[in-house]
Amino acid sequence: MIPENLRGRLLTQLELAGVASSVAAHSHLWEALVRHDADQRVFEELLTDEHLSVWLICWMEGQDTGFHDHDGSAGSVSVVRGRLREERLRIGGPPAALELAAGDDFGFSATDIHRVIHSGGEPSVSIHTYSPPLLGMGSYVVEPTGALRRHALRAHEELRPLAPAA
Numbered sequence: 001m002i003p004e005n006l007r008g009r010l011l012t013q014l015e016l017a018g019v020a021s022s023v024a025a026h027s028h029l030w031e032a033l034v035r036h037d038a039d040q041r042v043f044e045e046l047l048t049d050e051h052l053s054v055w056l057i058c059w060m061e062g063q064d065t066g067f068h069d070h071d072g073s074a075g076s077v078s079v080v081r082g083r084l085r086e087e088r089l090r091i092g093g094p095p096a097a098l099e100l101a102a103g104d105d106f107g108f109s110a111t112d113i114h115r116v117i118h119s120g121g122e123p124s125v126s127i128h129t130y131s132p133p134l135l136g137m138g139s140y141v142v143e144p145t146g147a148l149r150r151h152a153l154r155a156h157e158e159l160r161p162l163a164p165a166a
Helices: 013-025
Strands: 042-048 053-059 067-069 074-081 083-088 096-101 105-108 114-118 124-131 136-142 148-154
Touching: 013 053, 013 074, 013 105, 013 124, 074 083, 074 096, 083 124, 096 105
Parallel strands: none
Antiparallel strands: 042 053, 053 124, 067 114, 067 136, 074 105, 074 124, 083 096, 083 114, 136 148
């Protein structure tokens, strides 16, 4: 599913979106891996090489990544089923929000801090692409004082909202 001209180098935002859409359209590549768990998101790595990683993520009611970054990786997400909401952290205002349904997609740069939330209703499925491959993430919480706190995570750890410090 990865065209030859995209191999062996880092991908642009537009190229990541094309890969996510292509993988999403070829359900035989990931359909057998879809499963939903009410306690946590299910995520499966579909492909990783030196320059790209592709993930399948399954969502249910109430599941939320919390605010996070991708530690130097840009990415793109294609919603395959259900509904998701993306919010981007902004200084001096509420998060910018985007509601997404099956067939919609969004991208993010390596410097964006955002969160993704299941928007309710039926379980959701999404395809995520990252370049360079996702090696780690930073999870964030905005403290009551307004301070922004970051907690480092490895790529295979589940993102969840952080609680403010006591």
